[in-house]
Amino acid sequence: FRSEIMEMKVNLGKDSYSIFIQQGLLNHVLQYIEPLYQGKKIVIISDDQVFGYYGHQIESQLQLKYQVGHIIVPHGEQSKRFDILPSLYSQLLSFPLTRTDLIIALGGGVIGDLAGFVASTFLRGVKFVQIPTSLLAQVDSSVGGKVAVDLPEGKNLVGAFKHPSVVLIDPLTLKTLDQRFINDGMGEVIKYGCIFDKDLFHCLESYSSFDELYQNIDEIIYRCVDLKRDVVEKDLFDFGDRLALNFGHTLGHAIEQYYHYERYSHGEAVSIGMVQLTRIAELKGLTKAGTAKKIQDVVSKYNLPSAADLHTSDLKEAMALDKKNIHQKLSYVLLHEIGQSYIYPSDLSFIDEVEEV
Structure with missing residues (x-):
């Protein structure tokens, strides 16, 4: 205590x-x-x-x-x-x-x-x-x-x-908490490091396991909440800065929905979304090469999946219903590199070049 x-x-x-x-x-x-x-x-x-x-x-x-x-x-x-x-x-x-x-x-x-x-x-x-x-x-x-x-x-x-x-x-x-739900939460912790805070990301890389990280859990929670607070104060209603918090979520929500919320937890689906979206962005030259591998290494350290073995055609149907799909455009959150995110407007064709995620 x-x-x-x-x-x-x-x-x-x-x-x-x-x-x-x-x-x-x-x-x-x-x-x-x-x-x-x-x-x-x-x-x-x-x-x-x-x-x-x-x-x-x-x-x-x-x-x-x-x-x-x-x-x-x-x-x-x-x-x-x-x-x-x-x-x-x-x-x-x-x-x-x-x-x-x-x-x-x-x-x-x-x-x-x-x-x-x-x-x-x-x-x-x-x-x-x-x-x-x-x-x-x-x-x-x-x-x-x-x-x-x-x-x-x-x-x-x-x-x-x-x-x-x-x-x-x-x-x-x-x-x-059941171990799976510790992993689940770590998906969102890793997300904050990816989009806003490379020091937090390096910190997560440096621990050998969640048990080691738990020694500093108060500070990690505080850091994530502080990052979210900052975004919420700037963008209350989710149309500007706050969109960055959806990194990994556009694919993640679609994966959850495809499996009727039964196969992957939210954090697991977001984890897959972060890795796969970054992989696609790297193929298009929109993200620094090697970034997807860094994210993949960290998510696997915290027992999170990085691929769903799903055909992209199955995902597109679910993505079409996403409430962030404004005027047929989707706002993809991409990384220049770890700690630097940006919004990339596109549509469902963004994921066309890959067969599966």
């Missing part, structure tokens, strides 16, 4: 909020929520795995001051379906939660997206707090205010921008 706390502020005018990172922070949730929320009721939205680990610890603190309820959904991407929403709204109404009350998202990226979307739409919006428990959610999805649910046609097709009141990150929750 480390006593020092890392704090940063996301400066967005009236929507500004703080992010706190500290090992053992979940033992002190009440002291962070009390100054921000003087209402009476709180509902925690979580999944059946995470709530089993941390639900009681958080509820028992909050019950000293608030009336607390919880809603538990099955773990996994399937719980982010649009058609799960009516049952969640019904449970909130029977609690009953009012417009001046609070929702806490306790879990990984799926719960953060789902609970955030519920908070943004229920009674036209109630306050919410992010307590991300997976590496992917801690370094990426809990910050920036993007919340969404999935339709049968694709991921995150119904969404909103809803900023949390505070983000509370306790890296000790990673101890209960």
Whole structure:
């Protein structure tokens, strides 16, 4: 347990909020929520795995001051379906939660997206707090205010921008994460190094394994969150600088969708997307030679895949539905080299020259 706390502020005018990172922070949730929320009721939205680990610890603190309820959904991407929403709204109404009350998202990226979307739409919006428990959610999805649910046609097709009141990150929750989901989060960590921060990338190259990296996990999370904060402050609604965060995602989302979200996790699919897109960009002379190999070496060090053995014709169908496909143009995020990204507008023909990824 480390006593020092890392704090940063996301400066967005009236929507500004703080992010706190500290090992053992979940033992002190009440002291962070009390100054921000003087209402009476709180509902925690979580999944059946995470709530089993941390639900009681958080509820028992909050019950000293608030009336607390919880809603538990099955773990996994399937719980982010649009058609799960009516049952969640019904449970909130029977609690009953009012417009001046609070929702806490306790879990990984799926719960953060789902609970955030519920908070943004229920009674036209109630306050919410992010307590991300997976590496992917801690370094990426809990910050920036993007919340969404999935339709049968694709991921995150119904969404909103809803900023949390505070983000509370306790890296000790990673101890209960399945190894595959550690790897999953590392896909996004590596992405930040690729697009913005060659020092972070070299740092990831220098560790022999995640266990060694974990000794410095607070600093790594802080660095990723700080990079994301910087982008979000400059580009709130996802049309400019923020597009760089989609590095690897255009192919990645298509791979996830092709396999109906059953074969590859998000971080695994992004990892494949980063390597393969960079390989294609190198063939076209758009990225410094040797960059794809560097990325491939790092993703394999953290047990992530770099190829999907998929024909590009299969991918194109899924990519055509991508919500970033604006006016039939796709914005590909490419690298000049590690740490320097740029946006390259093209269309689906960009991936024509290769048979498979």
